[in-house]
Structures are given as C-alpha cells and as structure tokens.
Amino acid sequence: MHLRVDVDFDALADCISDGIAFVGGEGVVAAWSRGASSITGIARADAIGKSLDELFARVEPPLGFAVVPEPIELLGKGERRRQFTAMALTIDEGWLISFGREMRFAAIEQLKEEIVAAVSHELKTPIATIKAFATTMRSNPEALAKVRDEFLATIEEQADRLTRAVEDLLLVGRVDAKHLLECRTSVTLDYLLDATAERLGPSAAERIERHSTAVTLSGDPALLESALLHLLDNALKFSPDTAPVVIEGEDDGASIAVRVRDRGVGIGEEHLPYIFERFYRVERDLAAATGGSGLGLTIAREIVQAHGGTLAVDSVPHGGSTFTIRLPASSERERR
DSSP: OOOOOOOOHHHHHTTSSSEEEEEETTSBEEEEOHHHHHHHOOOHHHHTTOBHHHHEEEEESOOOOOSSOEEEEEEEOSSSOOEEEEEEEEETTEEEEEEOHHHHHHHHHHHHHHHHHHHHHHHHHHHHHHHHHHHHHHHOGGGHHHHHHHHHHHHHHHHHHHHHHHHHHHHHHHHHHTOOOOOOEEEEHHHHHHHHHHHHOHHHHTTEEEESTTOEEEEOHHHHHHHHHHHHHHHHHTSOTTOOEEEEEEEOSSEEEEEEEOOSSOOOTTTGGGTTSTTOOSSHHHHHHHOOOSOHHHHHHHHHHHTTOEEEEEEETTTEEEEEEEEEOOOHHHHO
C-alpha cells in the first residue's frame, strides 16, 4: 500500500535538528529551515527566492543529478567566509540539501574559537597594563607621589575596559537566549546620554553635541544606555580626536528616531551588509589600534530589535557615518 502525506515543508524541516533546504529545478531556494539558518547564519527570509550563488561565494561541485546523497562544499560570503559541508539529493525536479548535525557542531566550534580569540585579544591589553602599572608603583615607592594620580587613572581606565568586555559577553549570552527585554519604562534621551557620558569619561563627553535630546524613549534604560554607549564609543574611536560627534532625537508622534553622526573614516559600501555581524571588522589595522571585541554593533542592533525598533547605517568612506535608531513611540500609559 502506498501512503501519500502532504505536509508543510518548513513545519516538517523545523522538527529536524539538522539544517534542511530545498532548491527548485531553476536553482532558487524554495524552502529553508531554522536549522539551516542556525548553521549558516542566513535567515529564512534572506534565503527564500535566492540562488545558492547569491547566498554563497562558492558551491562545489555545482548541483547535479544525484540518486544518492552526495557531498557539496559551500563557502560563505563576508569577511569570515566560513566553509560549510552539506549533502545534496535530487528530488522532485530539484535538490534536497541537508546541513548535518556534525556541520552544526563544526559551526559552533568555529564560533567558540572566534569568541575565545576576540576575548583573549580584548582582555590581554588591559590586564597587561594594570599589571605593569601596579608593578611599577610597588617597585618605585619614592616616585609614587609624583605619578600616583596618573597611574591610578590609567589602572581605573583599563579596569573599566575589562568591565565593559565582560558586560558585552554577558549581553551576547542574553541575546542568544532571547532574554533581553525584561522591563520597559519611559526615559528621556538626555538621561541616557548623561549616564553614557559618565561611562565614556570627561574628554569623550566634551566631544558629544546634543540636538533635540529631550525626547522620551520607551524601553529598558540599562539596555538603551548600552546601545548608545556602543554607538557613541565607535563614533568617537573612528573620528579625529578633535572632531565632534552629534546625537539628535526626533519624535514624529509614531516613532522616535535617535541619530548618531560622526565625521570619521566612514564605511565602504562593500562592508555595510556585514557590519552588524559578530566580530566583523571593517579595517583590521585600525580596529586593532582602537581595541574592541567586535561585538558592539551586534549588541546595539539586538537591543534595538528587542525593543521593536530598527538600527540602520548610512556611511560614505572618509565622509563619516550616521547610525539611526528608530523605536516605537511611548504609550500614553508610559508617558504619565
């Protein structure tokens, strides 16, 4: 007896731990499971209707007729260009592609390696600086009176850098667990900027120009402060030392826009699709000189999205960048 069961492909594929995709005979992705998104980092909405050549830098060998599952290699796009192994099988004038569990483990291991490398780089410098200054103070007590305040200020600055790196890692964990937004209240942009400026320090705060920042935002104040901190810190890092960074708010009744505009090095068009990815660096030499875990923009975007908003960027090489947060307006209950 032959039994035919018609089911929704996405619903079925999402029940399977492996990543599953279906590519039609014309070479266009018709179905893409959550597992496939998890392994490749490509969202379902971004995959459907695209060819494999649009999604990956290389597919070897090209899809052909396969009576039994045959392995294929796919090279991801972007700076990291991750390599994925999958199995392809010809069915119903198309191809069923499976990203197996072992490939998922490989992707997780690669992400772990990237996290360890990023954390090691970010923590090594402040730890070494704190140790060097503390050792100098201990071994030269007679010189301590002259340099005490300067040395202690440096140690405090590096300790703050360590604290922020740890906070970033904790926030990334909350992003992965989808437990970001746990409270919501009304808070003014000015209040958030006062708190952010205090964390950035006096010299950085002096370079921030405020325009129309009395607008009221709805959300978790601590998270919104963190998002602004990352955007302002990036703007200050990649701008000339004397160049101001402008932050302005706009309330059109339906939404609140917060723009962070700098006069820095800008971002090339080829980098714009990837700057919110974890660990992505536009200019590695410059990024290495300025520090940072490579998680700041990722965290800022996830925080904004958790609040039901969007984070966009408009940038020109050597012409500066403008990051725009757009959030839903506060409800009447929250305004009271």
